[in-house]
Amino acid sequence: MKDYNLEKRKYVIGGVAIAIVIIYIIRLFTLQIMSDDYKKNADSNAFLKKIEYPSRGIISDRNGKLLVYNQPAYDVMVVMKEAKGKIDTLSLCETLGISREEFDKRMETIKDRNKNPGYSPYTQQLFLSQLPAKTFSILNEKIYRYPGFYVQRRSIRQYEHPYAAHVLGDVAEVSPADIEEDDYYQPGDYIGKLGVERHYEKQLRGEKGVQILLRDAHGRIQGSYMNRQFDRRPVPGKNLTLGIDLKLQALGERLMEGKIGSIVAIEPSTGEVLCMVSSPTYDPRIMVGRERSKNHRLLSKDAWKPLLNRSIMGRYPPGSTFKTTQGLTFLSEGIISPSTPFGCSHGFYYKGLHVGCHGHASPLSLVPALSTSCNAFFCWGLYHMIGNRKKYGNVQNAMNTWRDYMVSMGFGYKLGIDLPGEKRGLIPNAEFYDNAYHGSWNGLTIISISIGQGEVDATPLQIANLGATIANRGYYYVPHVVRKIQGESLDTLYTSRHYTKATRSAYEYVVQGMRSSVLGGTCRGLAHYEFEACGKTGTAQNRGHDHSVFMGFAPMNDPKIAIAVYVENGGWGADYGVPIGGLMMEQYINGKLSEASMKKAEEFQHRRISYGSANR
Numbered sequence: 001m002k003d004y005n006l007e008k009r010k011y012v013i014g015g016v017a018i019a020i021v022i023i024y025i026i027r028l029f030t031l032q033i034m035s036d037d038y039k040k041n042a043d044s045n046a047f048l049k050k051i052e053y054p055s056r057g058i059i060s061d062r063n064g065k066l067l068v069y070n071q072p073a074y075d076v077m078v079v080m081k082e083a084k085g086k087i088d089t090l091s092l093c094e095t096l097g098i099s100r101e102e103f104d105k106r107m108e109t110i111k112d113r114n115k116n117p118g119y120s121p122y123t124q125q126l127f128l129s130q131l132p133a134k135t136f137s138i139l140n141e142k143i144y145r146y147p148g149f150y151v152q153r154r155s156i157r158q159y160e161h162p163y164a165a166h167v168l169g170d171v172a173e174v175s176p177a178d179i180e181e182d183d184y185y186q187p188g189d190y191i192g193k194l195g196v197e198r199h200y201e202k203q204l205r206g207e208k209g210v211q212i213l214l215r216d217a218h219g220r221i222q223g224s225y226m227n228r229q230f231d232r233r234p235v236p237g238k239n240l241t242l243g244i245d246l247k248l249q250a251l252g253e254r255l256m257e258g259k260i261g262s263i264v265a266i267e268p269s270t271g272e273v274l275c276m277v278s279s280p281t282y283d284p285r286i287m288v289g290r291e292r293s294k295n296h297r298l299l300s301k302d303a304w305k306p307l308l309n310r311s312i313m314g315r316y317p318p319g320s321t322f323k324t325t326q327g328l329t330f331l332s333e334g335i336i337s338p339s340t341p342f343g344c345s346h347g348f349y350y351k352g353l354h355v356g357c358h359g360h361a362s363p364l365s366l367v368p369a370l371s372t373s374c375n376a377f378f379c380w381g382l383y384h385m386i387g388n389r390k391k392y393g394n395v396q397n398a399m400n401t402w403r404d405y406m407v408s409m410g411f412g413y414k415l416g417i418d419l420p421g422e423k424r425g426l427i428p429n430a431e432f433y434d435n436a437y438h439g440s441w442n443g444l445t446i447i448s449i450s451i452g453q454g455e456v457d458a459t460p461l462q463i464a465n466l467g468a469t470i471a472n473r474g475y476y477y478v479p480h481v482v483r484k485i486q487g488e489s490l491d492t493l494y495t496s497r498h499y500t501k502a503t504r505s506a507y508e509y510v511v512q513g514m515r516s517s518v519l520g521g522t523c524r525g526l527a528h529y530e531f532e533a534c535g536k537t538g539t540a541q542n543r544g545h546d547h548s549v550f551m552g553f554a555p556m557n558d559p560k561i562a563i564a565v566y567v568e569n570g571g572w573g574a575d576y577g578v579p580i581g582g583l584m585m586e587q588y589i590n591g592k593l594s595e596a597s598m599k600k601a602e603e604f605q606h607r608r609i610s611y612g613s614a615n616r
Helices: 004-034 037-046 089-096 100-111 133-145 176-181 194-201 201-205 247-255 289-301 319-332 364-374 374-385 395-408 432-439 447-451 459-472 506-520 577-590 595-606
Strands: 049-051 066-078 123-129 150-158 171-173 189-193 210-214 221-224 240-242 260-267 273-279 347-350 353-356 473-477 481-487 498-499 533-539 549-556 561-567
Touching: 004 395, 049 577, 089 100, 089 133, 089 221, 100 123, 176 221, 176 347, 176 459, 176 577, 189 194, 189 201, 194 319, 201 533, 210 432, 210 498, 247 273, 247 577, 247 595, 260 459, 260 577, 273 289, 319 364, 319 374, 319 395, 319 459, 319 498, 319 506, 319 533, 347 374, 353 447, 364 374, 364 506, 374 595, 395 432, 395 481, 459 473, 459 506, 459 549, 533 577
Parallel strands: none
Antiparallel strands: 049 210, 066 123, 066 150, 171 189, 210 221, 240 481, 260 273, 260 561, 347 353, 473 498, 533 549, 549 561
16 A cells, blocks of 8 residues: 655755755855855955055145145054964054954954954955054154054045135045945045045045055065056055135135134136135144044034034025116116116115105116115116016016016026035015915015015125126126146036027116116215225114115226125124225236235124124
8 A cells, every 4th residue: 555654755855955955055046156255364365455555646726836645654454363362462453552342343344344344354455544654653663563564555635725725615524324325435435525525526435546566475475466556556546736816815814703604706707716715724734644534523613613514505595786686677677778767865764664765866766776786776776677467477476577587697506516415595476475474475576676685685706796797798607616637627517608588788787777876876885996886785684683785896897806795693784795806806817915905804804794693
């Protein structure tokens, strides 16, 4: 009789045997093909692959003055598989000037894959960075005593001057997120963290090289493998030339000492940023070496936020500088003509609404309205535009038309400057006000935006770009701080003209108004300069003391510089904005300050503004 239980047992045993064979095959395939651990182990016994780091590209100003360069530095690297149990730990700690506890902590951190992604015991890992020269010399003589430990030569950044920290940025060790994002990096590598160093990281860093060294059976280096046939030389990073003028930048930073705010200057014909001052600032030279982390921590805790680049991150009401955009829009849309008069009886009064103004002639047309910075004129202009149902059908269409003009002039969105962290500012549209007022609003409801107040805000960069656009009579280049990249062309974003919706003739009238402001209006503090300056002041309302704002360009018919000055709580635009703007324009156009201007610059350098805790 057939034993069915025995028959089933035979199949079960056969199935188990086949499963075991399959598991072994999969495991062997994984170890030999999919995993490179054994290959690394074998390679590490015969070879040492030593990374050779490229020199990082240097950075110069527009006149060739060196801003950032490299200095040699030395890191201690360890191959954990070679070092385990084979070194005199106390001797190594004494040589490096560290405690045994610190040694153990560093070794544990290296092996922690959460802190050190991609860790392998067969490859070099960073143990200690940026050795002092004296320590390096001592270690180099004893390195043979410490199997698995090597000295890696690389370079660290040095900043030649105490200026332009927010533009230049800095370099620090990569984070786990950096490594995860780009497999070029490994623990201990350096990466640009802020400014130009960050935005142009791939151009500046270059390409790593590798040197393959041959070991003997005892792990001792015997020389290069195959006469360096398989070595790869490092490719240096590309040098950058900035549009920044170092002398102009230095003057701007001195003028803004003791003040909170920004200065941005642009070359209208190219969009190159000539200076970018954010105050308070810091010395970029403190952000290098082993003290960087401590100094960065102190700066980040500072209540005055010196790490904040207010030029591109600060969002402010543009104040009366914004009236130029309104004149351009009203003329181009046919809401007014150059001779259209509006009355001003110390302000705009209509249906119980009052927007104040200062004393000047009345009625007046666009050019004198810009010259005297009349609030009423631009309030009436916006009221007539938003309420023009014959032309636009309803307030929503009128509002969105207005919005489109502002956006075309560079407001409401990021301009696209080649620096990280730029903010977009705010330009409201019809949907914004429909949500805010449940669909029930008109020109009177939003009248304050016509004078750069209310819901409108902008960055100092956008205000300076407005100056460049007016200087060009209707177009701008996206502002950029890098003028030239070694062996590369600039992105077409920075070499293409961006035209606004306003007409050329409208710009000519606005230029006349800004020149009139210098000759006898709110910017008359610029009238004594030999060059023909054009300007527009702003006094932006604030919860505390008003902000002092200036936007202008010079010379009028051959513009070399457009500038925005924003001093928080500085009062009238003529108090700080105009004189600082004038000194900056003189420095750039003439290459130096006159004796009288030097005295004036010294006065402003030492003039401080008292800020309360509310401004921090």
